Amino acid sequence: MALDTCAAVPWSWLEPLVDAIDLVLLDVKLADDARHRAATGHGNGEVLENLARLARADVPLWIRTPVIPGFTDDEQNVAAIGSLLRPHAAAVQRWELVAYTDLGRPKYEQLGRPYRLAGAPLLRRELLERLCAIASEALPVARWKGATDAG
Secondary structure, eight states, rough: EEEEEEESSSHHGGGGGGOOEEEEEOOOOOOOOHHHHHHHHSSSHHHHHHHHHHHHHTTTTTEEEEEEETTTTTTHHHHHEEEHGGGGEEEEEEEEEEEEESHHHHHHHHHHHOOOOTTTTOOOOOHHHHHHHHHHHHHHTEEEEEEEEEE
16 A cells, blocks of 8 residues: 655554555655645644655655745755764655746646745746755655746
């Protein structure tokens, strides 16, 4: 069984699942707690603690970092996430830097919620390649994926 999560839940919710999980797809958006709180409304302490607990339980992890213009697209953030992931390298099978797209926009419209990234451009390929090179220094399993603006 695979679990897709941002892991911003109490460990007591995840712990009963550990023996049944074959893989966790886990989002790690921002290394800095204050930036994480500003972007998501929640700190990242619970996410990082659950990441560590899952790694200690030998659950294979695929880490996903959404690369979002103005939020997570800077070299310092990617390097800092790499530093946080490095101690758990044995459990991290893949680290994906996922390029931003506006495909989620219709969901916000259906919910009547404002879409904060309206008008945000696709990321430039060279930026993703540079961020991936930084990520690969921390974990060789890093890669990037998604649509980019090659121009």
